[in-house]
Structures are given as structure tokens and as C-alpha cells.
Amino acid sequence: MSQAFERILTGQICLIICCVLYLIWWSVSYRPGEEVSRATGPRGILLFCTAAAGIAGIVFCVYGMNSVSTVREAPLSGGIICLAGIAAYIVLLLITKIGFHRPVTTELLLITGWAVLELCLINAVYGAGALNKSIYVVTTAVIAAAVVISLILYVLYYRMEAWKAFHAAMVPLITEAVSMALVSCILFVSAEGAAGGSSGESASVESQGTSEEIYAAMTGTGADDDPVEWTGMYFDTSISIRLYGDDAREWMEGAVEYCAKMENTLSAQKETSELYKVNHRTEQTVTVSDELAECISEGLKYSEMSDGAFDITILPVKDLWDFESEDHTGEVPDDNAIQEELKKVDYTKVHLDGNTLTFDSADTMIDLGGIAKGYISAKLKEYLVDQGCMSGLINLGGNVSVIGSKPDGSDWTVGIQTPFDDRGTVLTTVSVSDTSVISSGIYERYFEVDGTIYHHILDPRTGYPAETDLNQVTVIGDDDVAGDALATIGIVLGKDGMEQFLEENGLDQTEQVIFTDRDNEVSYFPEESD
Helix, strand or coil, rough: HHHHHHHHHHHHHHHHHHHHHHHHHHHHCCCCCCCCCCCCCHHHHHHHHHHHHHHHHHHHHHHHHHCCCCHHHHHCCCCHHHHHHHHHHHHHHHHCCCCCHHHHHHHHHHHHHHHHHHHHHHHHHHHHCCCHHHHHHHHHHHHHHHHHHHHHHHHHCCCCCCHHHHHHHHHHHHHHHHHHHHHHHHHHHHHHHHEEEEEEEECCCCHHHCCCHHHHHCCCCECECCCEEEEECCCCCCEEEECCCCCCCHHHHHHHHHHHHHHHHHHCCCEEEHHHHHHCCCCCCCCCHHHHHHHHHHHCCCCCCCCCCCCCCHHHHHHCCCCCCCCCCCCCCCHHHHHHHCCCCHEEEEEECEEEEEEECCCCCCCCCCCCCHHHHHHHHHHHHHHCCEEEEECCCCCEEEECCCCCCCCCCEEECCCCCCCCEEEEEEEEEEEEEEEEEEECEEEEECCCCCCCCCCCCCCCECCCCCCEEEECCCCHHHHHHHHHHHHHHHHHHHHHHHHHHHHHHHCCCEEECCCCCHHHHCCCCC
């Protein structure tokens, strides 16, 4: 189970304890026909423990919510709900402390504070993609049912004799405790069972998200001759990470959890991701997380630099094409449909100011597939280096980024795939240290119709697969994000166009590019010196 879920469940347990302690305090303090006793002596100590448990529960729940998701990713306004819940609890504690004369009012505050905090919690977890929709609905229904039952009992309070009223007012407290226990069980099962991977893959994002499963998928100890390795499915591709160091297993857990977080942030296809929600927005100005803002900013940078040869608003056209057939068969979309969707492709209609994203048009949609893996590998590398990792290799489906050198001090040898050959067939190799080797090719996803290959790298200016003289572009450099974007741009522009682009933007001094032409012949830019 992830630390975020552990914090949330700890908070739930603390709130259940708070509810039970308050129930005990009320049962020993309430006398039919008399005012509620003030918080003095042993009763005061009991009330102090009740307040402490409640505050601890709030802290753990909020801390867990912040770990599992930014509050703004939730379907409801989580920040407002959270503040309201905390305020309600504080007011409750203050009123109870001075011995409020009407217990029913105090209990109404308790049920209100509990309900809004639980709703905030469930919405934040759902907004992060950690719950599927059916579990989210069931859990919300449990909370709503508890509120309705409590309110009904409070209405009956005024129509009962004193001794009956006492028992009637106790029932809502019991209802709250039972409901929280049920919600906790649902969250626990969701955390352990990886609620609802929608992709249907054997190694979905959610099913890899718990610490136990991440550790189970690891091999090695981290020693020089026994690196810690992990392989899984993220970003619609197989990825692998290899780390050396005494704490490599702990680093690996953090790296895998970050991959899951980024898929829930940057994916345009996953319905629970932040970017998917941005693309299906109801307003044209939205607030986005730091990671999404930073990746979109990089995407806009290269869209502008390439004058639209790279365009992050390609999604409407991209959705018309299907390159997923394993036997490389498919159909070319209707040209009229392509031209219609092409009208929606224009990166200049997207404006970013800090974390505020504004669209000029409601039908503009963003796809970060041409840059996301470079952004993620850069962030993974930054995280691992900060943790103390001095040697490692990150492979995000063709995006290879290495940390330092091998443990023995030698360079890493990275193989470059032979286009249209079996996976793992090496065309050439490069020796590198502390850099990235990122490739993009027309052979990765494609279909063939009447002898013509239609590949997945679309030209945003035409809506069709780029007409190129290249099978593959490989970029070697220190900037993973630049490498990812430039590899895609190279396919669209072709060899001569890419060389001119690199020179005009001064990138020929910082990046080395390996071109693989349609005959799988290799050339370098800048040319290698003898």
C-alpha cells in the first residue's frame, strides 16, 4: 500500500476513535432533563483525547490527500470542502468545550464536519485516479446515506421523551463511526486491489501502484554486480529502470510511483488523468498542476520553435487514426474528416500563465505524446540523483536516459533499434554517460495500405503521416525533453530540414543527431570527426 493511502486510512481510524470517544463522553455527561455537563475533571481529559483524535484524523487525511492528488484535480472543489470540514470540527470542539446547552446542535455540527471532510477525501482520491467511478459512487452514497439517517433521527429528537431522545441522538454518532469504518474498508480494498485499471492490461498503472507489488516486481540488491531492476507498463509502452546503490530498492519504489502519478497527469487517453479532464473542460480557463503546466510550457516552446511542425494540439486529428493493429492493417480516415479536424489544430490558441491555462477555442485539445516521456525521464533522473543515485539507466520505450557511468566507471552502451526489424535488433550503438539517447521512428506503430506505409508520426500541417526520407531520428544530449521533441520534429522535417532547423536554433552545438534513412543507412549531424 502506498504511503498516501496509509496516511488516509490512519486519519480515518483517528476520526473513528474521535467519534467513539465523543460518544462515551456524551453518555457519561448527559442527564435527561439536565444540561450537558461541562468539560471538567476526568470528563475534561476524555474530551481532550476526543479533540486530539479528531485533529490527528484531519491532519492525516489532509496530508494523505495532498500526497495522492492535488486537491484541484477532484471533481468537487476539494479545497473549499476541506476548509469547511476543518472549520466545522474546530467550531464543534469550541462549542463542546464551553458546554453548549443543546447537544443536538453540537451533533449537527459533528455530522456536517464529518460529511464534508469525507467528501473531500473521496473526491481527491477519485480525482487522482485511485478509485474507479463505480467505487466512487458507492462510497459517496454511503456518506450521503449516513447524513440522511442522522438528519431523520435529529428531526425525531424533538418529538421524543428525554430518555428516548438521548438514545436517538446517540445513533447518528454510531452511524458516523460505522460509515467511516465502511469507507475505510472500501479505500483499503481499493489500495490493495488497484481499483479498476481501465486499460485491461495485465500490468496496468493501478495494479503496479502498491509498495508490495512494486517490490515483488523488482530484482537485484543494488550491488555493482546485482542492480535493482524493474519492468512494467506505463505510457502505453513497456518501460524498464536499472539502479545501483544500497538504497536502490527505495529509490525504485519512488520512481515507479512517480510514473503512475505522471500517467495520471499527462495522459490524453486515460479518463481519470488531469490532461483528459482539461481536454473535456466546461470552461476555457482552467488551473493545472505544476507538472502539467511545465510539460505544456515545453510543448508550446517546441511548437513555436518548429513553426507548427510539432504541435501539442494535434489530438483531434490523431483520434481519427488507429495505428494499434498488431498485424499492421488499418484504414485511412476520410479526407473530409481530416480537414475538418485539422481546423482545430493550432497551438497559438493555447495560452499558459503560471498554472493558469487558457484556450481561445472550446474544441482545442492537447496531446503531449511527443514530449511527455522526455519530460518524465528528466524528472525521474532528477529525483534519483537527488536521492543519491550515481549510476542507473531509465528506458521509457525508446527514450533512454542514463545516470552517471556504470559502477566500474565505463560508459553505458546504448543500442539503436534497426527499423522494421525484430525488437532488439541493433543497428548501431553509442557509448554515453550521464546523458540521454532518444529515438523516434516510423516503424514503431504503422499500417500499410496498397504498398503505402501510414505511420503514427503525424504532420500537424497536413493531418497525415509525415512524408519523410527518414525511418528514424535519434537525438543524443543532456536535455531529455529537447531530445524527445527534436526526434519527432526530425521525422516531420526530414534530414535536410532538420539540419537547417538545428543550425538556425543553435541546437547543433548541444545535441548530436543520428539519422536513419529509408534504406537504414546511418548518418550523423554534426558529422563525426575522424
